[in-house]
Amino acid sequence: MLDKAKDAVIDREFKLVGSRPVRPDGVDKVTGRARFGADISAPGMLVGKVLRSPHAHARIHSIDIHAALQVPGVKAVVTRDDFAENAKHKDVLCNVMARDKALYEGHAVAAVAATSAAAARKALKLIKIDYDILPHVTDVDEAMRDDAPLLHDDMITSGVDPAPEKPSNVARRFEFGHGDVDDGFAKADVVIEREFKTEAAHQAYIEPHACLASLTEDGHGELFCCTQGHYAVRDICASLCGLEVSKLRVTASEIGGGFGGKTTVFLEPLALVLSRKTGRPVKMVMSRDEVFRASGPTASTSSSIKIGATRDGRITAGQGEFRYQGGAFTGSPVQFGAMCAFACYALDNVKTVGYDVVTNRPKQAAYRAPGAPMAAFAVESVIEELAVKLGIDPIEFRLKNAAQEGDKSSYGPTFPRIGLIETLEAAKAHEHYSAPLGPNQGRGVASGYWFNFGGATSVSLNIHPDGTVALVVGTPDIGGSRASMTLMAAEELGIPYDKVNCIVADTASLGLNETSHGSRVTFASGLATIEAARNAKTEMCARAAMIWEISEEAVTWEDGHAKPAGANAGDFEPMSLADIAKIAEKTGGPISGHFEKNPAGAGASFATHIVDVEVDPETGRVEVKRFTAVQDAGKAIHPSYVEGQFQGGAVQGVGWALNEEYVYGPDGKMQNAGFLDYRVPVCSDLPMIDTVIVEVPNPGHPYGVRGVGETGIVPPMAAVANALSAAAGVRMTELPMSPPKVLRAIDDTRPSIAAE
Amino acid sequence: MSQIHVSTTINGDPAEFLCEPDETLLDVLRDRLGLTGSKEGCGSGDCGACSVTVDDRLVCSCLMLGAEADGRDIGTIEGLAEGEHLHPLQRKFLDHAALQCGVCTPGFLVAAKALLDHNPDPSETEVRYWLAGNLCRCTGYDKIVRAVLDTAAEMKGA
Numbered sequence: 001m002l003d004k005a006k007d008a009v010i011d012r013e014f015k016l017v018g019s020r021p022v023r024p025d026g027v028d029k030v031t032g033r034a035r036f037g038a039d040i041s042a043p044g045m046l047v048g049k050v051l052r053s054p055h056a057h058a059r060i061h062s063i064d065i066h067a068a069l070q071v072p073g074v075k076a077v078v079t080r081d082d083f084a085e086n087a088k089h090k091d092v093l094c095n096v097m098a099r100d101k102a103l104y105e106g107h108a109v110a111a112v113a114a115t116s117a118a119a120a121r122k123a124l125k126l127i128k129i130d131y132d133i134l135p136h137v138t139d140v141d142e143a144m145r146d147d148a149p150l151l152h153d154d155m156i157t158s159g160v161d162p163a164p165e166k167p168s169n170v171a172r173r174f175e176f177g178h179g180d181v182d183d184g185f186a187k188a189d190v191v192i193e194r195e196f197k198t199e200a201a202h203q204a205y206i207e208p209h210a211c212l213a214s215l216t217e218d219g220h221g222e223l224f225c226c227t228q229g230h231y232a233v234r235d236i237c238a239s240l241c242g243l244e245v246s247k248l249r250v251t252a253s254e255i256g257g258g259f260g261g262k263t264t265v266f267l268e269p270l271a272l273v274l275s276r277k278t279g280r281p282v283k284m285v286m287s288r289d290e291v292f293r294a295s296g297p298t299a300s301t302s303s304s305i306k307i308g309a310t311r312d313g314r315i316t317a318g319q320g321e322f323r324y325q326g327g328a329f330t331g332s333p334v335q336f337g338a339m340c341a342f343a344c345y346a347l348d349n350v351k352t353v354g355y356d357v358v359t360n361r362p363k364q365a366a367y368r369a370p371g372a373p374m375a376a377f378a379v380e381s382v383i384e385e386l387a388v389k390l391g392i393d394p395i396e397f398r399l400k401n402a403a404q405e406g407d408k409s410s411y412g413p414t415f416p417r418i419g420l421i422e423t424l425e426a427a428k429a430h431e432h433y434s435a436p437l438g439p440n441q442g443r444g445v446a447s448g449y450w451f452n453f454g455g456a457t458s459v460s461l462n463i464h465p466d467g468t469v470a471l472v473v474g475t476p477d478i479g480g481s482r483a484s485m486t487l488m489a490a491e492e493l494g495i496p497y498d499k500v501n502c503i504v505a506d507t508a509s510l511g512l513n514e515t516s517h518g519s520r521v522t523f524a525s526g527l528a529t530i531e532a533a534r535n536a537k538t539e540m541c542a543r544a545a546m547i548w549e550i551s552e553e554a555v556t557w558e559d560g561h562a563k564p565a566g567a568n569a570g571d572f573e574p575m576s577l578a579d580i581a582k583i584a585e586k587t588g589g590p591i592s593g594h595f596e597k598n599p600a601g602a603g604a605s606f607a608t609h610i611v612d613v614e615v616d617p618e619t620g621r622v623e624v625k626r627f628t629a630v631q632d633a634g635k636a637i638h639p640s641y642v643e644g645q646f647q648g649g650a651v652q653g654v655g656w657a658l659n660e661e662y663v664y665g666p667d668g669k670m671q672n673a674g675f676l677d678y679r680v681p682v683c684s685d686l687p688m689i690d691t692v693i694v695e696v697p698n699p700g701h702p703y704g705v706r707g708v709g710e711t712g713i714v715p716p717m718a719a720v721a722n723a724l725s726a727a728a729g730v731r732m733t734e735l736p737m738s739p740p741k742v743l744r745a746i747d748d749t750r751p752s753i754a755a756e
Numbered sequence: 757m758s759q760i761h762v763s764t765t766i767n768g769d770p771a772e773f774l775c776e777p778d779e780t781l782l783d784v785l786r787d788r789l790g791l792t793g794s795k796e797g798c799g800s801g802d803c804g805a806c807s808v809t810v811d812d813r814l815v816c817s818c819l820m821l822g823a824e825a826d827g828r829d830i831g832t833i834e835g836l837a838e839g840e841h842l843h844p845l846q847r848k849f850l851d852h853a854a855l856q857c858g859v860c861t862p863g864f865l866v867a868a869k870a871l872l873d874h875n876p877d878p879s880e881t882e883v884r885y886w887l888a889g890n891l892c893r894c895t896g897y898d899k900i901v902r903a904v905l906d907t908a909a910e911m912k913g914a
Contacts, residue, residue, distance in 0.1 A: 023853070027850070029855055029858030029861050030842065030849050030850060030858075031793070031836070031837055031842070031846065032792070032793015032833035032834050032862045033793070036792075038792075038796070041787075203893075204893050205857070205859075206795070206805055206857075206891055206892070206893055207795065207797065208797070254858065255857060256795070256797075256857050256859025257856075257857045257859060259893070285796075288798040288799060288800065288803075478856070478857060479857065480856055638853075640852070640853035641853055643899075644853055644894070644895055647898045648856065648893070674798065675797075675798050675800070675803050676800065676802045680891060680893060682888045682889075682891065683883075683884045683890070683892075683897045683901065684884040684887075684888040686884070686896065686897055686898075689896045689898045
């Protein structure tokens, strides 16, 4: 029989896993055939557009849609009156369509469906809204002050005992840690304290949000949209629109980037309600301006870090206070920030406190390792500064304090097998770490951590009569996951890669799947794929046993064939998957395998990055000259796409470090809502991004997989700051480290002209 | 406002359409002609996802009016492969895993083809500056640059 004990033996030889075949959706994507969110149309389709608040904070007295409805071609207008109160998704509803107040510039206040985009745009201009403009706040520290404008009159900080009597903009307080930090600092020879700030960065996926909705009067709905989680879209939309979950079928289009930003709804409920009201399909697509003003971004933050160490390089205590604003609603990722901040280190005394703050900014959405990069920027900057002060090599200093299996993590649980030390050792041994540097150049290092996640997962695997296999998963493919799933199915079944065809099913065709987030897909859908393949193998062995008239236990599966388990089982010619599939109709009917569970044991992934920068002392411009990303993948199923995750995360981190920020004017309006002014890294900004895949198998996955998608964005900002410090002798504590800020810092270190 | 009648050539084939005077070439391609391979990432010429060639010149189709296509020769991603034979750039993008989500890929391929048409033997720096008008948020550009350089090497050897 199938030997499940093999799970424990992860150093097995793989035939396909670890190879680099062309992805199954590849040809569609290089020929322009792949259908993304905005690429689908329907007969009789209307165009939907959204009217958004021009004010950062305003009470909405009245909305007059009369004139808009008179525009030829306009079929419907929806406002807050078209959505019933919803206790379960109160904030999501309020974000999708403003209720009594517009809480940020860009907040949706009405939506129109018309026969043309021109008619819809004309109608938007004719909607009259009577606003009472209110004072606003967009900075996290200002929002926490007693005299700050209040966003929600009923927001009483949770997690504080006794509960505050007055409302504030602080939604929640978190605390993590163990030991006694005061005691720890008393034992330290050196203590460094620093304050940090980071600006909001947008996920900046190239594909704006888009959907096509069709909803009939009797509550049957179809929705095609670009999302990381079509099941979550279904459940939220069904709730907001008053539909039965089983009657709303959501199909995930190909998705043009998400990075966490496509894990919720924005347009989808509006399109569904407009469709119901007009009796016609409605397509809605955001402009880039809307993407910036009304979706994403991540939180902006401020934090205070204090770390102490002994002369021989042992950290005695780490303490951090993290203040994250997550836009107009509760839910900033400060909890994750506070949990991840010191996760790389085995500390006797550690304490982190987090404050989740609301401001008049768009509701933050998850962004790759949500909350962790900002905390790592702060902590890893101080770690580097300590190492320099103590005269210890920064990697050695990290190695002396690195967390490993059996250590109590800074946020509570005890670590199982993890690979931080392996990434540090690999970074130290890498040729990059000892390569010579040129003038005005410096080298920085930082490490990072992300939990990773399992979650509800369903997979179906069908064996076809021609010996091919349909693999049906429910996790939208955001970076090549169909290739990894196909590899795992083919590996497990012992058949060629091209005999397996993997698709992402719609919500009506497969059981529940949690969203493609938390670096969970290759881990959870991968585990589910392997288990589904094992189910199918068990059934195929049973069919062979039936044909051979021996017991099922006497049949084993090897190299794509059912075989007698040993000499005693009998002498039968092995039957291939195709042999068994061909006659399945006669041996009991169709053969398939399934998996429906919540896999635990996702297995955390650690990374260590090395970066060289060159600083222009005349302009403050920082150029990344060399980058090496070292990360633990557990087991790289398709190494090219694992490298791609490392590289993409690294470059997003470089953008966040050097360029990207939400710029607000005193009016609370975003001043750079376009790719010209919100500058993500372009090709000419960068060198090649070297990668080292470390493989410390995750005991929670049959092949040892750890998710790799998110950790890669955690170290870069601190690594760049540390390199900049080495290059120019300035310690930057605010992101982005844009040329004006760097130049100012450099100028501050120069003797003033008057003094000369 | 009456619509404008336009006669043009798209991917070598004659094409005619009516469009509004203020309608972009990108909207015409996507909404009137069903050529949805060109993507709108920004609508302001900053991301390059809508890259096409106009008389062999690389253009953001979101910055050009549909009416301006009259009498021109337009090349889109849909015209890159010849029948069932992928263009070498398309093959190399697949071999190098030079795409993750794939939404920027059509624009990169059209832009990279225009580069190799102009300069069959580009340096890494030349590739990076030529493609600086195309945004990719997934890959960090590493594998894209490698795929383009590898294509140039292969085509040169052929």
